[in-house]
Amino acid sequence: MSHPDPAPRDPAVLEALFRPKAVAMVGASTQPEKLGYQVFRNLAEAGFGGPLYPVNPKADAILGRKAFPAVADLPEAVDLAVIMVPARVVPETIRACGRKGARAAIVISGGFSETGPEGDRLQQEALAAAREAGIGLVGPNCQGVNHPYHGLCASWPLLTTRGCVGVISQSGTVGAALMDWASLEELGVSAFVSMGNRGDLDESDLLTYFAADPNTRAIAFYLESIKSVPRFLRAMASCPKPVVILKAGRTPKGRKAAESHTRSLAGRDEIYEGAFRQYRIHRAATLDELYDTAKALAYLRRPAGKRIAIITSSGGSGILATDAAEMAGLDVAPLPEALRASLKPVLPPHCTVANPLDLTGDATAAMYRQVAEAAAPHFDSLVIIFGDPIPGASEVVPAGSPHAVICLGGAEVEREERARMHRKGIPTFPTPERGVLALSHLTRF
């Protein structure tokens, strides 16, 4: 084989990273304005069930927990270390953590290869120390790891909502934005990993892990480059879950900026485009599309084909959805005669029985339900647009359907119904165009 795999990851490393028994945070701070305090507070408040030890030579206690002057002083073994100390002491910190039993480390500190040759030397030293100790390392120069199913928030902001999308990002901000949106929508994530400089654990390792993680149904990546394309595609080939990638650096100047950011070759965009298509990787063009597509992939059943019916209370939204469907290659097919006949008695007399089907402002949740149930057998999926305050909208579609729900213009009633749907695992989308584009991804491969 032309691209031999490196040794597969020791499962104990990933277990220590995502499901640690005991955690130390080296560099926990007593000063609330410092990130070293905020991350420790998030670790303390996210619901982690095991022991959590702050390490700080100048503090007696942090947030009511006894602090230890050095890793060597910890009263018991820890399998995960969260490290936020100056770059120059990171290698020795990793060695100390190894002696204390750690199998995984999250190095949030910056000052490594992103800063130039001296930082690069320090990064190599830290990686060698980790390798020697049998430690798997996330980072350095990253925004950490959040795993709400284990009560582990070694990151910021503090977000604890459990969901079905695994978020893996080469940018802390992009990952945090996705997590924040998912949290506001009460959808949550299954886990978030900010890879930072990707010194050790990379997108291929994490793809393999999330492919088997029982809480993850879809995987969303923000990437500027792929460390080893053959290895990633190998991992992809054996991943049974859908994957969507926002690959930044698509334009020449964007690519140059990406190469400067990660100090690695981003690669010509066409190469990625071809590989993504071949391996059935969904590609998002924007951050919104990444978020929406991940939601659709994680929460909707895959439709059998491209024939859709649009059911709406808003004629205008139905037209926007039709335009978006045509542009995304979905088929807004005519309503079969039998369906038209069966719908007539259900609908207000002034409805035009067509596709899009405009129930008009008189629409009620009961009417939507009757129409959706009648139409579903005739189409591969439905686009259901609640374009008014529709009390009971959350009862129209069951969880796990192939139907895209779009809500807009309904103000407070809409916000309540949307939150109810999200708590039941029914995703909603904020505009006709975004909902239809996300749905179209489900019919691509």
Place this chain on the structure above:
Amino acid sequence: MSHPDPAPRDPAVLEALFRPKAVAMVGASTQPEKLGYQVFRNLAEAGFGGPLYPVNPKADAILGRKAFPAVADLPEAVDLAVIMVPARVVPETIRACGRKGARAAIVISGGFSETGPEGDRLQQEALAAAREAGIGLVGPNCQGVNHPYHGLCASWPLLTTRGCVGVISQSGTVGAALMDWASLEELGVSAFVSMGNRGDLDESDLLTYFAADPNTRAIAFYLESIKSVPRFLRAMASCPKPVVILKAGRTPKGRKAAESHTRSLAGRDEIYEGAFRQYRIHRAATLDELYDTAKALAYLRRPAGKRIAIITSSGGSGILATDAAEMAGLDVAPLPEALRASLKPVLPPHCTVANPLDLTGDATAAMYRQVAEAAAPHFDSLVIIFGDPIPGASEVVPAGSPHAVICLGGAEVEREERARMHRKGIPTFPTPERGVLALSHLTRF
């Protein structure tokens, strides 16, 4: 001239519509679940300073206000009538309102030309009655009018935030969505008009009105067709304010749906495309782009050219912004040598001094301000991305600048700073792509 104008609108009609002295709502309901109650409640609660009379033959009072059995029984003249009675009694209601001094009517009721020949006959009768009485009519079959600067919410939902964007929509839902988003963002609108069937007052009349309205800085349209293209372009030619249009029905099936919705010819998309370009009308491809572009047009100063600098705390967001700028025709130009030299001492040592300029996670509001002030003279505009929780971010850019501010990944701190900016009239955008696309509109004509 090949397209003679119809008589220009009597200014008293538009004054009565947007700044009435006394308002009657015919069809106000006592039942909270009815729209006829909700609209009356919104009228009562939006802060209107003049007398407001509910007309309902079966009620003594509604929301503590004495109700009158018929329009003829009103104790004084009213200049605006809000009408929500069954279609068949709308013509006689309009006649009665005319006798009571009305110069404008908002007919929310449906059941007119959108329903077929009988409804069309009723609509013609209603229009004839309005013409005879000298009444200007919005609707029928519409979501009403909201004019927060006059405390007038003859629409739903109840939204009272005052802003600088005039929203004119052929879809009630699309307009309500724009208003709702603007309200959530504390930006508000200058006015919202839902045109419904556009029996009388149309986009050309309203464009002329908003062109002169002192509170409106930019005008956002959702349109499925233009009633009279020559008249609209004439109005456009004498409008000193920027206009953005989301024209639905761009694809053949979308166009067919639009023609069915409005029962009028939507017209080939290429015709619109050419006319829009010639008359410097901004065209939005999606609802998000309509909203974002209207914000940019209303609140940002127009940059002198296309040269931008991207300043960010998030390398990834900077790359996404670079990609988006390249695709939108903006020029992410190299930093001039003099600027590079002057920035070096301000920046953390590990910053790469380039465009995009990544201040890294160490960025503070003070650092942003210093860098923005140094960079602004060298570029036509700045794209400033707050990709972390940055306390004080709202102090970095003044209102009325040509700079686009993008906020993401900053959770609670971000929400506070964003709200502060919006209250000061500084617009923010939620993703790099959306902010850059909106900014690019400002450099198009």
